[in-house]
Amino acid sequence: MATMKSLIGLINKIQRACTVLGDHGGEGMSLWEALPTVAVVGGQSSGKSSVLKSVVGRDFLPRGSGIVTRRPLVLQLHKTEEGTTEYAEFLHAPRKRFADFAAVRKEIEDETDRITGKSKQISNIPIQLSIYSPNVVNLTLIDLPGLTKVAVEGQPVSIVQDIENMVRSYVEKPNCIILALSPANQDIATSDAIKLAREVDPTGERTFGVATKLDIMDKGTDCLDVLEGRSYHLQHPWVGIVNRSQADINKRVDMIAARRKEREYFETGPEYGHLASRMGSEYLAKLLSQHLETVIRQKIPSIVALINKSIDEINAELDRIRRPIAVDSGFFFRPGFTILELCREFDRVFKEHLDGGRPGGDRIYGVFDHQLPADLKKLPFDRHLSTKNVQKVVSEADGYQPHLIAPEQGYRRLIDGSISYFKGPAEATVDANSSYLITFCYNPQMLLFFILFFYQELKRFPTLAGDIAAASNEALERFRDKSRKTVLRLVDMESSYLTVDFFRKLHLEPEKEKPNARNAPQPNADIYSDSHFRKIRSNVSAYINMVCDTLRNSLPRAVVYCQVREAKSIIISKDICLSLLNFFYVQVGRKEKDKLGGMLDEDPQLMERRGTLAKRLELYKQARDDIDAVAWK
């Protein structure tokens, strides 16, 4: 008996949790649908409410004409110790104990209207009622709206079909035990309940046939063919019932007295005496309770399997969208810690990219190895150092006093002018790298990579992601400025001090040639001749080539020093973390939890989904624990 109580109690508990979570079947394989249930089905006036009241021993159901039951009523009966007081409790109003069953009736009516409105529509959201009483057996029944053929006034025509659909949705589930009520004073063959039950359970293995109103059958007729299993044979024996007649109700015969009267009817009546021990609502309740227990016992392995499968699925999805972060866990370091962790991770990934361990590092090398040399080659030295231009620059430098031996000022101007052309490629090298470094932060491909790499951390926290991106962008901008200044300075340095040795050698060369060049021109004679300027041009050109080689090596060094190296060491670890943490601590100081959480804000839909999943996971785990506890008993 203890097991029976705990097994049915177990299912009751899981059923309540399902209702709280809004799981009442429908989509996919839900836990609700896996639970064995007893659904009470019958046509209008078949005696459905009378049977339920009799099983409970209390008059707790709404009365009235038309379709009174408009929402499924999950009736959980809990047997309590003899002598304890009865009470009822609704899941929608926990902690409120109803000792007065007239108030229970009123609450069912009100709660029905709360969902369906006064429109008399129906709804498949169940009302969950628990009754604790020494006069009940442990049993859970679901009362469904009575099947009807016509809508009564004030109810939409569609209600007939709606009710059938709702009832069908319950009884077609393989885990549903069908309690099919048919009034014995009418043709059982045409009973709504039997028709529907035959449809969804043709072998009759989960249908319990109940014949009501045996007492008002036509004189001279009986229901023995059915009750003895000759007509409408089902796997389980039929149970005959005699409920309170309308006259009894009017006379206010109470339910306990009605049960006694029913017992007497079977025991003392001429027709069913031999069946008396297997007739009546009390027997029906016990039969169902036992059967329900057997079914639950059989179903437990598959329920556990479903629970385990669901837990795995939920965990997998939670892993995909990550587990919740306890922003308001009260321990303020937690979000700070998370930010720090995220920054470190960003830093690590970023460095890996720069080191070329990941696609990207080679792009920087490409800039140095291809772009810079190509840019240098394209510089317009041909034009700048044309004989004509050389002559022009030199003459301008000489001014009113033409140079005597060598045009010192002219050389300087030509060299300065040429060197200034290097500024373009130098800046381009900086820009190419920083635009690479910056797009590295925004580039969709990179972002995708980050998302994967961070296990979607950045995507989870759009605000934080924005902060990190903005901070790294700002830092990169700063490095770019610094880098640009450095490379330009490098170019300027080439102008500020020329390599003296180069010119000394130039000066010595003609001297060496002198003894062989007897007809060498006199300095003053053709000092402005073409060949003189050509010589100057080739000297400047050679010098510029030398500078070009130097810059080709030193520019990448400067860029790496200022941009890549600095970026690697400073960007995230120091600047971003510090600024984010500073921000964070300031928020903590101001106790502005909202903003604090705001940094770790997430897509609300994602948060909601995670909340639902977490709750569901809790339900399943609890259910599994409960099952384990019962199984061990």
Ligand SMILES: Nc1nc2c(ncn2[C@@H]2O[C@H](COP(=O)(O)OP(=O)(O)OP(=O)(O)O)[C@@H](O)[C@H]2O)c(=O)[nH]1
């Ligand atoms: N004599 C007699 N009357 C019964 C019996 N069962 C039900 N009745 C009467 O039949 C009428 C309808 O019974 P209910 O229990 O309200 O039937 P129901 O299926 O719940 O009806 P709806 O809620 O209208 O669908 C009531 O007046 C009952 O008193 C029975 O076994 N014998």
